[in-house]
Amino acid sequence: MxxxxxxxxxxxxxxxxxxxxxxxxxxxxxxxxxxxxxxxxxxxxxxxxxxxxxxxxxxxxxxxxxxxxxxxxxxxxxxxxxxxxxxxxxxxxxxxxxxxxxxxxxxxxxxxxxxxxxxQNRRWDNDFLIIQDMYQKKPIGELFQIESRVHGANGIPGDWRHLEKHGGGMLLDWGVHLLDQLLFMVDSPVKEVSADLSYVLGDEVDDGFIAYITFENGVKALVEVGTTNFVKLPRWYVKGLEGTAVIDDWDLSGRIVKQTGEIDHHNLVPIKAGQGLTKTMSPPSEDATTTLPIVEAAAEYxxxxxxxxxxxxxxxTPIVKNEEVRNVLALIENIFEVSK
Ligand code: NAD
Structure with missing residues (x-):
């Protein structure tokens, strides 16, 4: 013991x-x-x-x-x-x-x-395990775009999280989790980073951020933390070469739409969009796609x-390795730097 x-x-x-x-x-x-x-x-x-x-x-x-x-x-x-x-x-x-x-x-x-x-406990989050499973097993083909967000509307909680000297701010808070999940999942070095930190609430530390990360294998990710979002965007939105998946929240609501047949590009049915018509933005044809529920992933460790x-x-072997933790901190340093 x-x-x-x-x-x-x-x-x-x-x-x-x-x-x-x-x-x-x-x-x-x-x-x-x-x-x-x-x-x-x-x-x-x-x-x-x-x-x-x-x-x-x-x-x-x-x-x-x-x-x-x-x-x-x-x-x-x-x-x-x-x-x-x-x-x-x-x-x-x-x-x-x-x-x-x-x-x-x-x-x-x-x-x-x-x-x-x-x-790094969020490596065990079910929503993440589902996306990681999709990345590895490719049920909607190779994932090439990954959007990972957490949105709240309550500002920065507590006391010390508002202060730079204590390591406050959202990049060092939720950002660490989302970036750790991303680097743990995508098996490729980071190639490029751009980012924007938000100071809407007037604190000396960031109350949220958006980071765009491109990996050497071509995967692109958007990671966003917001604390002034009264309406949330989905927790995950990912695009694969054969479909799209969305996980709305930690309750695992969401869906996968997978292309299962040929899209008839010549006979697309237009929809009315605002004051016009569009074929480009028509919903995917029911004959060419299948909609599946989000299924809980079995944690593999x-x-x-x-x-x-x-x-x-x-x-x-530790599941959370110190060199992985270091890579996340290096990415955070990079995000602080490029967002200046
Ligand atoms: P908290 O403010 O609720 O608790 C921190 C405690 O540490 C307080 O009781 C404070 O009195 C005490 N403390 C401060 N300095 C100390 C010192 N030198 N020696 C001993 N005690 C000291 O904060 P929290 O929300 O519990 O966060 C604590 C840590 O946990 C932070 O690093 C935070 O990022 C992390 N955290 C992780 C997760 C996660 O999901 N992994 C979630 C929340 C917080």
Missing amino acids: LNIGIIGYGGMGSYHHRELIKKEDGVQVVGAYDIKKERLDAAKNAGLTIYESLSDLLSDKTIDAVLIATPNDVHKELAIQAMTSGKHVICEKPAMMSTEELDDVILVSNETGQVFMVH DGFYKNFYDVVVNHA
Whole structure:
């Protein structure tokens, strides 16, 4: 059994990770440390051992690993202190504020032999698994255009996410997830990037962004995060050489329209469009297409904590590899740069 101490008993630490860990056999949360007294009280009320200082937690020999779930700017110092104290580390995303910080952390992980693994949990999201499956198995042919969006209307939540010094902003928040999914799926290096960050709400950090990414294999992607969108666009819109798929939301509503017959280009039936007629924009002929529902994909790998346990105990390969995490941070740096 791996005993885990949580550093940062806030939203993610106290709820998400505790619930996730409860489902796994090989790991258990035993204690917590937070700089805020009320969060320590919450951990105590939840039956955990609480530590008044970071060094108290790190010197406890019964703790095998720590989960870092603090604001982003302190991930680096906490990860390095934990590993040099002989603890393995699970770190919330974004792993670090820059590739430079991550390089320092990976060096310490290599030197100490302690595992450093980043919680890129959205690799297990069903909507993503469906699109990844489409990319690999090609039911609508080769995907050549991938649009991945998340839209909300509530602005930037909380306190520290509004501030640059804490690593706030949406590119470092939801952006990390969407870009991680994209790079995990598309098996080709990034060729070109252009991007636009949004500051509609007047914060010092971005409240959303649009990035256009072209891969060397020709795949083009649009990744968008918005926090001022009172009407959402679909979570995924992807085009393959033989069809189009749309997943509207996390409830997996959506559809796939696949070309299954020849389109009779000479006898297209026009539709009335505004004050004119159009054949070009007529719906696809029912004889030439089939509409299919979105079917839940079976996850092909075990969950995050099962993998973490296997990496620590059985030296298994991590599903979230540090070089992948680095590639995402490098892309984020590129997006910040080109959007200036
Ligand atoms: P939060 O503000 O709810 O909680 C952060 C906690 O860390 C607070 O209780 C705060 O007091 C504590 N803290 C701050 N500095 C500390 C320090 N030096 N030592 C110990 N504790 C400290 O924030 P959150 O929403 O839980 O986010 C925490 C981390 O989790 C961030 O890195 C965020 O990006 C990440 N996150 C990941 C996901 C995901 O889906 N993977 C979702 C939300 C947040």
